[in-house]
Amino acid sequence: DAKTTQPPSMDCAEGRAANLPCNHSTISGNEYVYWYRQIHSQGPQYIIHGLKNNETNEMASLIITEDRKSSTLILPHATLRDTAVYYCIVRVAGVGGGGADGLTFGKGTHLIIQP
């Protein structure tokens, strides 16, 4: 799997957009970018994923640079409940894409939403 680099921690004011960066400069053409988050005392939760196009769902938006070497997860209106550790994972989809080999979580970014 391609290695990812994320800042260890970030602060964001409640109600503002939280922008979480991730570098994945060695990403391969068939690897997707996945984002998970882990709220304190809970298991990881899937947020969003993408290959090369920008993606949006009810939780967040994912912006992937044209060269695919980095991406940004955007929480448009952060709330206190968004305080969590956010993990950026690069992985192929399908067999071997998290099934047979599991998911590899790095240290992630600890996002703290300030009231």
Place this chain on the structure above:
Amino acid sequence: DTAVSQTPKYLVTQMGNDKSIKCEQNLGHDTMYWYKQDSKKFLKIMFSYNNKELIINETVPNRFSPKSPDKAHLNLHINSLELGDSAVYFCASSQDLTSAPRGYTFGSGTRLTVV
């Protein structure tokens, strides 16, 4: 209804004891997993089970043994507990081995403390 449930949530035990952690999923998934999150917060896969068959076994001590009585359950039995086994253990499931990482559902974890 909780999709992936683990019991107990907390477990404190003495060195040398044998203990089990139970996991149940009501999602109809074919594949279940055990992950370990250590004191440094790294989350690593330990086992995968697909249709009651062990698919992978990462380099974990053979004191750890997953047991699956049926597709909806994957228990983790640990013999001769050691101090280093203290961690949070997460159960997860996915539809099958070909599920992309987006398809993972994690339980809320079992915090094991060995004294």
